[in-house]
Amino acid sequence: MLHTSFLSIPFHNPLVLASGILGVSAASMNHVVDNGAGGVTVKSLSKEPRTGHANPTMIASDTHMLNAVGLSNPGIDHGLGELRMFKQRSTAPLIGSIFASTPEEFADVAKKISTAPIDILELDISCPNVSTEFGEPFAYSPHAILTIIKKVKAVTDKPISIKLSPNAWNIAALARVAEQAGADAITAVNTVSGMQINVQARMPVLHNKYGGVSGPALFPIALKCVYDIYAAVNIPIIATGGVTTGEDALAMIMAGATLVGVGSAVYYRGTGVFQKIVVEMQQIMQDEGIASLDEIRGVAHAS
Amino acid sequence: MDNPIILKISAITQENPHVKTFWFDYELPSKPGQFVMLWLPGVDQKPISIAYDTGECFGLSIFAVGPMTQQLFALKRGDKLGITGPYGNPFSVRENTRYIMVAGGYGAGPLGLLTERLAGKQSPVDFCVGARSRDLLLFEERIEKIPYATVHVSTNDGSKGHKGYVTEILEKLLSDKYPSPPFGDTDTTQKILVCTCGPEMMEKAVLNLCTKYNVDCQISVERYMKCGFNICGQCCVDPLGIPMCSVGPVIDRETANKITEFGLYHRDKAGRKVEY
Ligand SMILES: Cc1cc2nc3c(=O)[nH]c(=O)nc-3n(C[C@H](O)[C@H](O)[C@H](O)COP(=O)(O)O)c2cc1C
Numbered sequence A: 001m002l003h004t005s006f007l008s009i010p011f012h013n014p015l016v017l018a019s020g021i022l023g024v025s026a027a028s029m030n031h032v033v034d035n036g037a038g039g040v041t042v043k044s045l046s047k048e049p050r051t052g053h054a055n056p057t058m059i060a061s062d063t064h065m066l067n068a069v070g071l072s073n074p075g076i077d078h079g080l081g082e083l084r085m086f087k088q089r090s091t092a093p094l095i096g097s098i099f100a101s102t103p104e105e106f107a108d109v110a111k112k113i114s115t116a117p118i119d120i121l122e123l124d125i126s127c128p129n130v131s132t133e134f135g136e137p138f139a140y141s142p143h144a145i146l147t148i149i150k151k152v153k154a155v156t157d158k159p160i161s162i163k164l165s166p167n168a169w170n171i172a173a174l175a176r177v178a179e180q181a182g183a184d185a186i187t188a189v190n191t192v193s194g195m196q197i198n199v200q201a202r203m204p205v206l207h208n209k210y211g212g213v214s215g216p217a218l219f220p221i222a223l224k225c226v227y228d229i230y231a232a233v234n235i236p237i238i239a240t241g242g243v244t245t246g247e248d249a250l251a252m253i254m255a256g257a258t259l260v261g262v263g264s265a266v267y268y269r270g271t272g273v274f275q276k277i278v279v280e281m282q283q284i285m286q287d288e289g290i291a292s293l294d295e296i297r298g299v300a301h302a303s
Numbered sequence B: 001m002d003n004p005i006i007l008k009i010s011a012i013t014q015e016n017p018h019v020k021t022f023w024f025d026y027e028l029p030s031k032p033g034q035f036v037m038l039w040l041p042g043v044d045q046k047p048i049s050i051a052y053d054t055g056e057c058f059g060l061s062i063f064a065v066g067p068m069t070q071q072l073f074a075l076k077r078g079d080k081l082g083i084t085g086p087y088g089n090p091f092s093v094r095e096n097t098r099y100i101m102v103a104g105g106y107g108a109g110p111l112g113l114l115t116e117r118l119a120g121k122q123s124p125v126d127f128c129v130g131a132r133s134r135d136l137l138l139f140e141e142r143i144e145k146i147p148y149a150t151v152h153v154s155t156n157d158g159s160k161g162h163k164g165y166v167t168e169i170l171e172k173l174l175s176d177k178y179p180s181p182p183f184g185d186t187d188t189t190q191k192i193l194v195c196t197c198g199p200e201m202m203e204k205a206v207l208n209l210c211t212k213y214n215v216d217c218q219i220s221v222e223r224y225m226k227c228g229f230n231i232c233g234q235c236c237v238d239p240l241g242i243p244m245c246s247v248g249p250v251i252d253r254e255t256a257n258k259i260t261e262f263g264l265y266h267r268d269k270a271g272r273k274v275e276y
């Protein structure tokens, strides 16, 4: 019922672990697959190891999470070993996420990660909490998107998905630029910029001062982004942002998604959230007489 | 809500030349073995195990080891700190059980709290506490005051108590109890539960002894943490992939024996493996 083909890659169900939640090691990704995820995305890897920002890097409330982890990761060379180890224990599709500070560096890291058994290469150009170091995210610039995709395409045979930012007002137009540059898919969205100030401490809570908002509060924003992107491009979408229930996941598919990223929901409903969403989707589909996800993909555009 | 609340330090007490306890008049409430994320605004935030919790107030006993803890030591009564939590899986509070605690370093804090929570449970405690030298010993006097607890001290340099490792005391207690094989729970009156918290190599030795003597054991496993609430994945252990901030820090013997990295390596802030 939930079986999904994405760029001809078979997914047991459309739910994939979003980058940066739990998936820092092979074992943690295997653990998420054991909990029902159809696929996983590794925490974004870079050329060199990074320790990320000082704590607090994460806070959470009933409506949202706010993080400024600062893209900590063990570096691509170490990461390759974890990616291989994941595949030794699992047949689930693996999305390799990378980021870099220049288009050239993107190509270098892409070349390296392509030697690992990843199924899809995801380019994270949209992290909102490293701009002090990297400048404004590439996800706001059509020129940067075009250059990065062209350079990466030249060095890899893996299908690539580019991860866009909900901070960009023209996200659908940027998705079209990505499609024209040769992207195979769009991941939408990353977190939206935000901050929190503790009144008693009289200062921002995140050490980085600002960060990215995810979780339920991001859902309506992400849904609109996916809806607009679907209308603008023909390549498939990994819809991510605030998906917490089976109903959310089906809404994303009706907006046009093929895969559905799940991240912060792990906070709200535990690591078992993947299995829970699967059961809820099946129940709703049964009640509504929906036989397959293909049947409802993008259906919300008809009205 | 996992968002720091700001508390004022209500008192600061000196436990030994290297350790201070920071007190807060606040009802957490916590279970022994749990931790809070302690935020020093503008500096950093770290997981700190709860050393005291009376219900009305709680205390965090801290060694000045890194930049954040050194800055903490400059704070005074009335200064503000942020707290989130408590987090994590605690030690078990069991009735009619013979507890053997094995504490190293600040591990004496949560085990001290556990010992206090055993009041009225008909559970006697052998409290083994070890340190490199006598000035580093923690909570010896605190535990000595507890009528159902017996304190066993060891120091590596022999400046107090048994000279050597604290695990040698554990082995003696276990071998007195189980003088010859076959090992196992031969005592029908009281089952033994070993609880340990401290440096990982000490804990690993405790685990091995408990496996050898086939006694139950609970171990507090410390891993680098960013969030404390099952999101960042930084504290996941190989090969199970389970996070120590929520499934742990306290795990049982069976789980610990499945964690192949235990006693071998852990991951740093970037997620790189670091060998012990
Ligand atoms: C703690 C945390 C870390 C994240 N790290 C990354 C990252 O390294 N790379 C990336 O592309 N996205 C990262 N994200 C963004 C997520 O992958 C996802 O796009 C976003 O959180 C929205 O989905 P959600 O509401 O389901 O969490 C991170 C999000 C969180 C909460």
Ligand code: FES
Residues within 6 Å of the ligand: B224, B225, B226, B227, B228, B229, B230, B231, B232, B233, B234, B235, B236, B243, B244, B245, B246
């Ligand atoms: S510290 Fe973040 S998952 Fe455990």
